[in-house]
Amino acid sequence: MPGVAGRTSEWRTQRPDLHTETCTKCMKCVIHCPDDCITVTEDGYPEIDQYYCKGCMICMAVCPHDSIDEVITLPGGDIDA
Amino acid sequence: MVSTKELVNIELEVKAIEKGNLACPGCQLNLSFKHALSALKGDAIVVVPACCTSVIQGAGQGYGMHVPIFNTAFASAPPVASGIARKLKRDGKKTTVVVWAGDGGTADIGFGSMSGAAERDENILYVMYDNQGYQNTGNQKSGATPRGAKTSTTPHGKKSRRKDIARMMMAQEVSYVATANASYPQDLFAKIERAATEFAGHFRFIQIYSPCPPGWNIDTKDSVLVGELANNTGYWPLYEAVNGKLEFSRPSRRFNDPAKRKPLADYLKIQGRFRNIDPEIVKQMEEDIEHEWSILRKFM
Numbered sequence: 001m002p003g004v005a006g007r008t009s010e011w012r013t014q015r016p017d018l019h020t021e022t023c024t025k026c027m028k029c030v031i032h033c034p035d036d037c038i039t040v041t042e043d044g045y046p047e048i049d050q051y052y053c054k055g056c057m058i059c060m061a062v063c064p065h066d067s068i069d070e071v072i073t074l075p076g077g078d079i080d081a
Numbered sequence: 082m083v084s085t086k087e088l089v090n091i092e093l094e095v096k097a098i099e100k101g102n103l104a105c106p107g108c109q110l111n112l113s114f115k116h117a118l119s120a121l122k123g124d125a126i127v128v129v130p131a132c133c134t135s136v137i138q139g140a141g142q143g144y145g146m147h148v149p150i151f152n153t154a155f156a157s158a159p160p161v162a163s164g165i166a167r168k169l170k171r172d173g174k175k176t177t178v179v180v181w182a183g184d185g186g187t188a189d190i191g192f193g194s195m196s197g198a199a200e201r202d203e204n205i206l207y208v209m210y211d212n213q214g215y216q217n218t219g220n221q222k223s224g225a226t227p228r229g230a231k232t233s234t235t236p237h238g239k240k241s242r243r244k245d246i247a248r249m250m251m252a253q254e255v256s257y258v259a260t261a262n263a264s265y266p267q268d269l270f271a272k273i274e275r276a277a278t279e280f281a282g283h284f285r286f287i288q289i290y291s292p293c294p295p296g297w298n299i300d301t302k303d304s305v306l307v308g309e310l311a312n313n314t315g316y317w318p319l320y321e322a323v324n325g326k327l328e329f330s331r332p333s334r335r336f337n338d339p340a341k342r343k344p345l346a347d348y349l350k351i352q353g354r355f356r357n358i359d360p361e362i363v364k365q366m367e368e369d370i371e372h373e374w375s376i377l378r379k380f381m
Contacts, residue, residue: 004143011106013214027089032264032305035110036098040089052100053160056107056294 009077012055029059102145107301109291120273130158132183159198159368188224212293264308298353315342327380
């Protein structure tokens with residue numbers, strides 16, 4: 001049952017933004033996401049669930065090709081600043 | 082060792098943890114749980130004493146983890162798991178019984194009952210995730226807190242060395258003892274898989290190093306980096322000991338040579354719990370690292 005703690009993206013103050021142009025599908029972000037928020041789409045690219053992402057930015061830190069960018073959000077986590 | 086692609090496929094299929102659970106952002110225990118239960122293919126009964134996991138696994142009527150979980154009191158996790166394992170044996174089932182306990186519940190409060198279960202050689206896979214303090218209740222000092230770390234009960238840094246539970250279990254002649262690190266998921270996966278298949282029927286012990294961003298005062302995005310530095314400075318040697326015969330794991334093997342290790346200062350400076358630490362304690366910590374490796378080498 002997803003969402004036992006509600007919409008957990010409201011905890012965050014920044015969110016990851018994936019750029020598929022430089023993504024090599026190495027799957028490091030999928031493996032290291034501690035909340036299982038990154039899944040794989042049909043064409044093999046990772047996809048971030050922005051509704052439950054807590055904004056820890058581990059995916060940005062482990063990405064070897066800098067394909068994930070940090071976007072600052074307003075309190076509440078759903079609107080970009 | 083499992084390949085990256087297989088690991089991703091198994092994890093997406095098993096889905097051991099759920100999105101939107103109560104773990105803090107960047108929690109490496111949650112990640113270790115995902116890898117460990119994927120290695121068991123979700124076929125496990127998990128016994129959880131009071132620890133961070135008992136919060137993450139659910140609240141109210143919901144659940145945050147996708148496996149059967151038995152919540153129990155602090156020191157009673159190994160006896161409860163022993164009972165479950167014996168009933169499963171009577172029923173002829175192959176399900177793995179896992180005790181998933183924190184370092185406080187293992188090193189301090191639950192040590193007697195774990196040692197008893199190890200002595201009886203119960204069919205349990207005991208996993209101690211080591212976040213080096215009572216992080217659930219507000220970062221109090223535990224037996225596994227390392228020298229120099231500031232906690233809410235040691236505000237000037239802990240003066241004494243940490244308990245090494247993996248070595249204590251080796252002294253008890255447990256058939257499979259291993260240390261793992263949440264930053265090396267494939268190594269962790271292989272160890273859990275090996276413990277569950279090759280050593281089924283015996284007591285097995287695995288200690289996982291899992292950084293805790295709020296307790297250790299680190300940036301959430303650095304939690305994987307801290308794990309990698311713990312390995313590269315030789316601070317957390319990865320090994321498996323089968324019937325007392327020790328072998329270093331692949332990520333750690335080259336750091337047996339002290340010249341190849343990174344300086345310990347790299348590891349200390351990104352963690353707030355080691356800020357303004359006494360240089361005398363840093364020197365003792367450096368000596369501790371070589372001391373640890375020199376003991377482990379004797380078991381090779």
